Amino acid sequence: MRARLLLLVLAVLAIAGFAYQNWSEITRPTLLNFGVLQSQAPLGLILLTLLGLTLVVFAASLASVRTRALLESRQHAKALHAQRELADKAEASRFTDLRMLLDQHLRDEKQRETIAATEMDKTLSLHQRELRSQIEQMYHLLTSRLTELERRLDGRPQRVAEPAVLERRPETVHVQPQAPAAGVPRERV
Numbered sequence: 001m002r003a004r005l006l007l008l009v010l011a012v013l014a015i016a017g018f019a020y021q022n023w024s025e026i027t028r029p030t031l032l033n034f035g036v037l038q039s040q041a042p043l044g045l046i047l048l049t050l051l052g053l054t055l056v057v058f059a060a061s062l063a064s065v066r067t068r069a070l071l072e073s074r075q076h077a078k079a080l081h082a083q084r085e086l087a088d089k090a091e092a093s094r095f096t097d098l099r100m101l102l103d104q105h106l107r108d109e110k111q112r113e114t115i116a117a118t119e120m121d122k123t124l125s126l127h128q129r130e131l132r133s134q135i136e137q138m139y140h141l142l143t144s145r146l147t148e149l150e151r152r153l154d155g156r157p158q159r160v161a162e163p164a165v166l167e168r169r170p171e172t173v174h175v176q177p178q179a180p181a182a183g184v185p186r187e188r189v
Helices: 002-021 043-155 158-166
Strands: 029-033 038-042
Touching (some): 029 043
C-alpha cells in the first residue's frame, strides 16, 4: 500500500513540476473544436484540469474501495468473533455434557459397587450363619456322642480297666510303713 501511495505522490509531483516549468505554454490559448462549437482556450490547462479531476475521482474511488474493504473486514471480524464464541460455547457445552456423563457413570458405578457390597455382605452373613449352624450341630452331635460314650463307660463294670492293669508287668515296690496320721485309716498295699 505504501509503495502505491509513494508512486502516486511521485507522479503528481512530476506532473506539477512539468506544469510549473511549462506554465506559459500550458496557458497559451489555442483554437479548440468541440464538434458544433469552436472556441479559443488554453489546451494545456484544460488537459491539466481533466487530469486533476481524474486524479480526484481516482482518489475518491480508492477511498471508497478502502472504506468498503475496512467495513467488510470489520463485519468478517465480528462474524468470526461470533462464530468463535459460538464454537467456544459449543465446546464448553460438550465439556459440560461429558462431565455430566462421567458423573452419571461414576454414580452408577458407585451404586453398582454398593449393591454388590450389600449382596456380598448378605451372602457372607448367610454363609456365616450357615457355618455357625453347622458348627453348633457338630458341637451338639459331638457333645451327645461324648455323653453317650461316657454313659457307656460309666455303665460298664470296672473289669474293663483291670485287664489293662493286669497286662502290665508287676513291679516290685518297696514300701516302708509309715505311721498313720491321726484319724486317717491306713491302706493296705
